[in-house]
Amino acid sequence: MGITKTESFTEDQIRVSLIAKALGHPARIAIVEYLLSVNTCICGDIVNYLPLAQPTVSQHLKELKNAGIIKGTIEGNSICYCIDPATMELIGGYFIKIASIAHTNNLKCC
């Protein structure tokens, strides 16, 4: 159905999945990596950098922002974007923790 039974899951599970989902597209990973290398940039920079049209980039930025992965500050008629380290730390820490527990579990894995 393309619809998710969100009511069946915890707030944390939904939060983590939404962040992961936002990072689940190569263009958005490329945007994050680009942002990381240039520190801050405006939408137009990304449009020049990636082979995607301006509305497409704008949409990807919106999804990254909704997930809390980046934040944008209005500066005149452009918007300065940068990564929000807290969200990346949250998701990274969550997966690392799972990896760590799974690693010890794995001794008696099938």
Added chain:
Amino acid sequence: MGITKTESFTEDQIRVSLIAKALGHPARIAIVEYLLSVNTCICGDIVNYLPLAQPTVSQHLKELKNAGIIKGTIEGNSICYCIDPATMELIGGYFIKIASIAHTNNLKCC
């Protein structure tokens, strides 16, 4: 178009995004957390645990397996699933690294 311009991105970007995408659904996060708590289990256990039909769970397991997040071993007529720590470590480490670099960058963020 619902189609991704994969040819425009690096292998690593695509690999990371595919893992993140697989983790981008609350049911699959719930499956990973469940697997983490019970160490190993079979598909039927998850069907009993989650309010999802057996074909739906089977499909989610397939996606987690394709992304390398879990692995399944045939045991009689059932399949024993468990988490692959390496993939979780890869994705967790990748995000933590980004968080770390972004954290120092952020001193001069907009």
Added chain:
DNA sequence: AAACTATATCGTAATATTGCAATATTAAAA
């Protein structure tokens, strides 16, 4: 072998995502 158990696959309906042209919005510059 027949019945049972566990899981995968098929088919399909409902919905979501991706990408972009066209257009709107908002602020700076001339």
Added chain:
DNA sequence: TTTTAATATTGCAATATTACGATATAGTTT
């Protein structure tokens, strides 16, 4: 204030995802 610049929004076509009933497949038990 008209033009220019930067970004967002709208609308739409193509495709992907989600969920599940029905069914297939494969091993186990009797």
